Amino acid sequence: MNDSTRSATQAVPGQVTVEGQAKPVQATIQSQAKPVIKVAKRPSHTRSRVLMMVYIVFVMLPIYWLLNMSFQTNSEILGELTFWPQDFTLENYANIFSDANWYMGYVNSITYVLMNMLISIMVALPAAYAFSRYQFIGDKHLFFWLLTNLMAPPAVFLLPYFQLYYTVGLFDTHIAVALAHCLFNIPLAVWILEGFMSSVPKEIDETAFIDGYSFPKFFVKIFIPMIRSGIGVTLFFLFMFSWVELLLARTLTSTNAQPIASVMTRTSTASGIDWGTLAAAGVLTILPGIVVVYFVRNHIAKGFALGRT
Amino acid sequence: MNNKVRNNKAWWLILPMLLLVAFSAIIPLMTVVNYSVQDVFDAQTRYFTGTEWFVQMLNDPTLQSALGRQFAFSLTILAIEVPLGIGIALLMPKKGWQASAILILVTLPLLIPWNVVGSIWQIFTRGDIGLMGWSLRELGYSYNITRSPLDAWITIVIMDVWHWTPLIALLCYSGLRAIPEAYYQAARIDRASRWAIFRYIQLPKLTNVLVIGILLRFMHSFMIYAEPFVLTGGGPGSSTTFLSQALAIMATAQFDVGPSAAFSLIYFLIILLVSWVFYTAIMNMQKDKKDGGA
Structure with a gap:
């Protein structure tokens, strides 16, 4: 265990390793690589999901607002701001299709x-x-x-x-x-x-x-x-x-x-x-x-x- | 390029396409050229003016400022949309139903008619009935795109980012999908950092699609018309009047056929010049790739 941590520190780029040591160093890195990446991956995975959600919300907000208004009567639109239709109506669509x-x-x-x-x-x-x-x-x-x-x-x-x-x-x-x-x-x-x-x-x-x-x-x-x-x-x-x-x-x-x-x-x-x-x-x-x-x-x-x- | 067969009969395959595009492109273009060197009073009376309109247009302050605004706008949106698009492409999931769902949601803004995009943002940003305008006012910021040029500018930029970032994102996404898994495995073995993977594996594979994306975005942003027309009408004042709109005002409202034709040609030449630079870049890149591969 002690040995593997030492060789890991030696693998820091810029440090010169003796030729003979190079091989075991790489071997330890490979065996360590999997757990290291898995631990590092999880937070970045959630972070990227959150960022993606933020973007999707940005894309959908104006469309949501359009949809919201399309189901409202004009008096509701011009009155108090409402986040969903209080007085749900299909009248606007009926206007168009008739x-x-x-x-x-x-x-x-x-x-x-x-x-x-x-x-x-x-x-x-x-x-x-x-x-x-x-x-x-x-x-x-x-x-x-x-x-x-x-x-x-x-x-x-x-x-x-x-x-x-x-x-x-x-x-x-x-x-x-x-x-x-x-x-x-x-x-x-x-x-x-x-x-x-x-x-x-x-x-x-x-x-x-x-x-x-x-x-x-x-x-x-x-x-x-x-x-x-x-x-x-x-x-x-x-x-x-x-x-x-x-x-x-x-x-x-x-x-x-x-x-x-x-x-x-x-x-x-x-x-x-x-x-x-x-x-x-x-x-x-x-x-x-x-x-x-x-x-x-x-x-x-x-x-x-x-x-x- | 060299393995193509030299055969001039290929012109027969091109011919139908050529006739159609020529009908839509060359006849109108010639009409514009014709107008640009004449002073037209009515159907019978017209004088040859030579380069007069061109000189007048190049010295016209309203057009110069519209041109300046146009470049500022195009560069701003490119500077925002390209990095953002790459970022989103990197974030998009690669498999499963989420991948399909997010793909459809991301593509959505691209398929909305341009003037409807303007309407959507008009509704969204109004202080009285719009979610964004109302929220900003509730937060204490006196947001008003019909009064403040800065608000109008920022809103148009945000609208364009909303509308067109998906194009860059989808181009990059498909570019990323073309990278073989083995590359990433090799990088993992070498313990490459996230940044190194991006810089040395992903970015080089993206250059081709990015050039296409930047070319398309530059062109479309340079002829933007419907969205700002609906959203701000070019105002307040003329702070968001871009080239297309300045041209349309001159050609249809004031009916100055000669000057606006000259202006059209100048406008077209600018786009042509920039496109030629891009085109040469793409062609050289493809040539380099072929030479490198062989």
Whole structure:
């Protein structure tokens, strides 16, 4: 026992140990290592749990407050501050589901988001394949140009977009918003998919071609199933960025294809803001996100790094 | 990079994508370029002005201050979100139902429409009906984002941290998951400290995802619009008017097409420049990795 403590003190970095002593020193450390780490681990484990809880509370507090208000009447909201609904009501939600202007906002938003996801993934898949497998004239410049579109601030394009879609007669249609969102969603999809595709060995392509597969058949039957989780993650991102964008969606629509986010501005009227309905509408915009993230939760861990770890 | 086949027929695979993106990107961009060199009175009357608008915009004090605020904001949120995101990624549990639950909760803010994020924080921070505003007042701090520029600034920064830290955290989390368990075992045998494990095992594995995260965060923070628009409307005064909003005010409210187009191009060029730096960094890193591996 005495011996082991002595050698442990000798293992302090910076101290010179005689060659012959080095081996027993390491042996004692290894045998001691387990209990030492276990003892040290427990407090840091609880601490990290506590810190994690603090962060989760920070994330959830504003959402809790929104939820809380969505179940209150406006008189309760504007009266004394209450931490949970004293006079529980579903009236705010009933308002939304009984008014076509309101619920059509959700239908419109979901319509153009789905359209955008479909268009983006269809054109991004072959393009990403080309970037990951072939060298061709201007490939690097093209890739950088694509990424710059990801960075183009929508505010820069507002007026030209309005004029362009008005001229081609697409103003106030779902497809207009879906196409406009392609500006940033296609480059994003190409970028993410390229990462996933590059991690698939090239030999698979070559073997398939030798086996007599045509390119389209190989692509659909073999290649796409191989990057399934990559496609899942890509769709998640496409949904996310199309769903949360408002500026372009609002500029390109007036009544027929108005997104929910822009319908929400109706809550502020001359008689003040209808807080209850605003909160209920906000809660309803969060729900599709929860559904989507629930489906991809197992892929997020791996896929969020966009195939680049 | 060298094992790619040289084949110009690959352009056919790119073509559909190219046409769609060009429709959405090049035509509007050309329109902007067109406006930026003209003085438009109405549909028939317009004069060529050359670089006049550009000179005027670069000397415009409101835009200069908006640009300054924009950089201050972007750097502030990067300085907070990147370390915080790494920290949260390290804290997140790796297995079990808690892992899934926390993953979903952490991701939640990313999937809320941007103007709703603004509304949520507007409701949350109001002095009369908001939990945060009310609590701060009860504690004796005269919190008011419509009066005090400092309060407005801090609130917008907190809102952005709330909204976007999850992105960095999730990127880092997936980066951490890619580290083989053997690395940690080796570190345990060497009796490496917690800090040494982070510095020499985890951080190097995170550089790739961190560059992506910083790039995405810089870009998005640089075009932030909806959240401050809803929360503070750019006020009090113009203390929280960032570039996008300054541009939108000029283009839609004042309808100064020429100057705002020139401004758009300057704005776009700044983002392009920064992105190019990042892009080159990413490409060099990937090249280094390939060279090192071979």
